[in-house]
Amino acid sequence: MTGRDFDLPGSDDDNPDWGALYAAVGNEVVAERPVFTGDVFEGVPVTKNGQTRQRAVMVLHHPCTIRSDGVHLNDSILVATVDRHRRFTPEEWQGNYDKMPLPAVAPHHETPGKRDRAAFFDRFYTVSPADLNSGTRIAVLSQLGVNILLQRYVHHTSRVIVPTFRFQDVTGGRFEEADLIQEWCESMGGDLDSESAAAVAWLREKPNESAPTRQAQIDDPQYRAAVRRDMRQQLKKLHSNRP
């Protein structure tokens, strides 16, 4: 392969914007954000050869299949080990096919050597939702970060290179859904499980008999703004109806 087949974050390949990989890191990560592809957790118990250790991991499960009912995570979530790794140069991103570089994923770590890491695709496990929840989520990827992860992971498993903007076509709707659920839960407060379920139920409604569900509508970028407006109106109504 020649040239730049694998995308880097930012508009300047020679001077990438590593921060563009992440939607939130460290204490910017909020509980209201649904668990999503690319999320990095520390302190997750993983078992191999009968031995259980606590490791840092990254969720590899595709956004469309990470939940069975739209609210609760599947019983078994595919994750990759995350470990210390020196920061890759832009040229090194064009190789190292078995890794997803995570530069500055822990920018405030007390040990400078642990601020840059990588996810290792050939060191994977399956964990339960309880295992993930027992850990600490330290990073959430941005939409671009998720697309870059999928580009690298798909190539690792199949040797097919797909431009990241094509992944946007299949992840955009689910990423939008995660954003909407987060916004709903942040606005309403209270029990996270209940409010997540309420948000998903609202998204699964049809605004009228002839329209598709809101969840189906957000698969199409041209309808997302309207669904966001409607949700924000709904939240205002719910707040005004509160005793």
Add this chain to the structure above:
Amino acid sequence: MDNNVDVAASPARTTPKEAGTGEGARELNESVGVLRSSVRILGQDTDDLHKKTFTTEWHERTREWAKRSVQELLEEVADLGFAWRDIARMMDVTVPAIRKWRQGERATGENRHRLAGLVASCHQVMDDYCVNEVASWFETPVLYQVPVTPIDLWAGQQPDLVLEHASGHSDPESILTAFDPEWREHYRSNDVDVVTGTDGHRSLRVKG
């Protein structure tokens, strides 16, 4: 000797009187050429002037919107239907920063001004160019099947291209070339289709 043969053999020695209608055609052609150059220069000057005037209008609108608080400005973009992640991108700040402002934390004067500029541009696009659903318009590719949207133009520090695109006076290819001269190469991908699977979710299918 046949005079016609002489004229055909040595046109350079032909006198104006002997050229017939050729002289009239040449003069007309020259006049039209001059007119065409003048119109082209006038067109370019008008383009430049229009860009100055719509930018001036945008600055005036921005000054007005900047009188509102950051929370009022954020509520305005939220009511228009923008995603917080896109607002953050266009503002060149993080999503957590936008969340803090929504919760009442103060933004710098520069960020307030930039947010006012975004709101101002939305209203200018709606008022002057009759764009409905402006947030959806911002998410719509400039050119079909090329994934560059007005959000990308704005996030790329080229708000003038957003207004130019809204005005309709430039063709989409020119807008894209001004944004990224190599866009044709970057987004060349005719070999993948987006399909909906039996589970209702989207998949990418490589064309065989």
